[in-house]
Amino acid sequence: MTEQQQHVENVRLSAAKITAACGRMAPKIAIVLGSGLGGLAGRLQEAVTLSYGELPGFPVLTVAGHAGKFHVGKLDGVPVIVLNGRKHFYETSDAYPLKTMIRAVRAAGVEILFLSNAAGSLRPAMKVSELMLISDHINFLGLNPLTGPNDDTFGPRFFPVAEAWDPALRAKMKSVAQQQGIALHEGVYVAFRGPSFETPAEIRMVQGWGADAVGMSSVPDCLLARHCGLKVVGVSCLTNMGAGLSDEILSHAHTLENAAKGAAAFERLVSAAVKVL
């Protein structure tokens, strides 16, 4: 079997296991949890949990704060899938694990991918532990997960991403945030490859490009999701100011600590949002 054939088979096998785990819940939304935001999984009722290891082709995770667990359950009565943990391009340039994860939930009937991440703020008005709705992105990974032969059964070779972060879903997110009294900024997310954080010069560069938040994820997920026809919405939890914008020393522990501070608002926002998206 070629790598591509193995991938197609993994998507089929994982989708079947996911469909079985979902039973009669038939969730339309899958939520990808970013660093330090895993607490949302604990809010699910009637939850069924699988470890990624049980799902063929799913990522094998190595980073603290990323659990590698698939959950299906009800969030305030709404059936959802929660994907706790994902593979980053600083771990591997192999996009297959991420492809399998996103295409398998699509094949299992999901229509909306809700992405979340921890990110650095590039704007003084967006403070640490606040949330930012992603309006657009800049792919500065030096990689696109769709590089290589295209499989037309998943999606087309070329496709537009001008409105990748769904405008109608964003409008709904903003009204939910307002109703809930949660401060929700909106802006452009730029993805660096990492694993080093950025230099102050790089931060100044991407500020000039029009970026508002910086991180190491979510852009590949968004591209893969749009390719296979999923709608995408996303929220960044701002865990720090970008390098050079404050005197804090950036670290993963720091990211997790400040994500925990933003997690309560994040969980409240997501729980209210899934009812209207």
Ligand code: HPA
């Ligand atoms: N840069 C890149 N990734 C991040 C950051 C950052 O400042 N904060 C959290 N993830």
